[in-house]
Amino acid sequence: MHHHQIAEPRTLGDYTWHDHAACLSTPANPVDPEIFFPEPDEMDRIRAAKALCGQCPVRQTCLDAALEDGDREGIRGGMTEEEREPLHRRLHRRLDYARVNATLAGRDIHLTDAERRAVTRAAYQAGTPAERLARLLKITEEHAEKRYRQVRREIRNRSVGGTNDRNRATAQTHRDDLGTAA
Numbered sequence: 001m002h003h004h005q006i007a008e009p010r011t012l013g014d015y016t017w018h019d020h021a022a023c024l025s026t027p028a029n030p031v032d033p034e035i036f037f038p039e040p041d042e043m044d045r046i047r048a049a050k051a052l053c054g055q056c057p058v059r060q061t062c063l064d065a066a067l068e069d070g071d072r073e074g075i076r077g078g079m080t081e082e083e084r085e086p087l088h089r090r091l092h093r094r095l096d097y098a099r100v101n102a103t104l105a106g107r108d109i110h111l112t113d114a115e116r117r118a119v120t121r122a123a124y125q126a127g128t129p130a131e132r133l134a135r136l137l138k139i140t141e142e143h144a145e146k147r148y149r150q151v152r153r154e155i156r157n158r159s160v161g162g163t164n165d166r167n168r169a170t171a172q173t174h175r176d177d178l179g180t181a182a
Contacts (some may be wrong), residue, residue, distance in 0.1 A: 008098075008102065009064070009096070009098055009099045009102050009109045009110075010061055010064065011107055011108045011109060012108045012109065012110055015065075017058040017061045017065075018058075020057050021058050021062065022052050022055050022056035022057070022059075023056070031052070035048055036049050036074045036076075037073065037074045037075075038075070040082075049075040050075065050078055053077065054078060056078070059077050059078050060077065062076055062077040062078075063076060063077020063078070063079065063084075064077070064110075066084065067084070067087055067091050068110040072085070092112050092113055092114070093114055094112045094114065094115065095112070095114040097118070099111060099115050100118045100122060103115070103136055103137075104119060104122055104123065104126075104136065111137075116137060119136060119137065120133065120137070120151055121151050121154075124151045124152070130144040130145045130148055131144070133147065133148070
């Protein structure tokens with residue numbers, strides 16, 4: 001499976017992807033887990049671990065899990081601890097519409113604050129009852145209603161703010177460019 005496909009966001013608590021990891025040690029393919037915990041100057045071990053990650057079909061899921069679980073130890077998803085650090089710091093700003101859509105479809109996905117806001121806005125615009133939003137975000141119905149009031153206020157303020165059509169088009173373009181970067 002070497003063609004690039006967008007991995008479905010994993011659901012919370014789902015570690016079944018481990019079964020597909022290139023680092024899974026089997027009698028036919030023994031892998032020493034210590035290879036993924038090299039000292040910073042052990043370049044040969046780092047290269048060997050990254051080479052294994054490079055052929056892993058669940059590398060992106062592994063990286064996402066490390067970021068979402070706050071796992072800062074060892075090589076995960078093909079990246080060293082130092083390489084992952086900026087991603088850990090920026091994770092709260094991630095806005096991945098695949099995650100938003102999976103949540104709206106009822107899947108239990110790890111969401112950042114930005115993604116939770118996008119779920120709220122999309123649910124509001126679709127006329128989703130607050131009770132359903134509460135289930136999707138695992139919050140109380142009262143909190144869901146409060147989130148809807150915030151979205152209503154944002155939409156009203158935006159329309160009162162008098163942004164012209166060109167500004168709105170530019171804002172739309174920037175939103176579409178965000179993609180899945182952490």
